[in-house]
Amino acid sequence: MPEEVLQTEIDIDQLKADFGDYYMAGGQGLANLHMLPFDSFDTRDAFTIVPTNDTIIREANVEVEEILQQYQDEFTPKGRIEFQPVEFPLYQMKIDQEFNPTKLQRSWVGFLAANNVDRTTWPFVRWIVEVYLMKKSMEDLEKEAIYNGVYEAPQDGVPGAASKVMNGVRKIVTAMVAAGSLDEIVTGAPAADADDFVTQIEDFVKALPEKYRRMSMPINMSRTLEERFVEGMQVKYNMQYAQVSQLRNVRNFPNISVVGRPSMEGADGWWGTPKYNALMGVKGFENVNAFKIEGSKRKVAMYSDWWAGIYFIQPKILFVNDKVAI
16 A cells, blocks of 8 residues: 555645645734534543543442341341442544645645744644644544444554444443343434423433432433424423523423433434443543654654543443434
């Protein structure tokens, strides 16, 4: 495979066609470079972050039986404790970049270049790390991995897809349903009518076992469905002037609220669990904002890597509708 194929592409042909194959200082600078906003790693907020130096997280669920009994003089021990091990892996993921920024010099964005032969010191390098790599890596984790991700081992020498770096919520839920450890709450597709959708979510919460309906938890769904819920609350309960936070609470269950997640864009499913039951293990996660930068001749290489993985420890307090599993 030619070496150029493995480089990060810097495509400025349109700039050169429009502004010329040369650099002329005209006051242009970073403020003149406009990018669409990135989505943040928002779904991370639904999880308890567990830093570790290991590549696997080990926990244990504890099951107990009743202990109370009527009195008698005889000593009659009663009760049972069972420890059920739970473990889930962390997945190693990375960012690799290599490019030759020399072509920037003869273009309108020449201010990102410099005359210094050490290209690792050029303004472009700082710009690509702070504006592109740090933000896009978080968007990739959000939009491709944490909800929709299905891990696949890498192919030697072939860059992998962001959707394959880890198992996300849907893959984990699918495995639990198949194993019989998680029961779906059947709701069908989201109701198109806003107030009907509110009723649908209320029925979903009422379908939770009675002892869990008072637990504090978010019901995670797409931002479109969250907006539909808010609109439905305004219509169904005449709450046009209520605070936005109130409109996201499930009526009669103020401890439960709907939360729109970028990771679930276009999804018909929703899921909820107390935050302490949703774990996100991380190893070296500070590296998402730390890149090793190296120069070789006229090329610049930068790279970083870290580990992450998610899981739900107690399936009995994970609640999903029938549109989450793959």
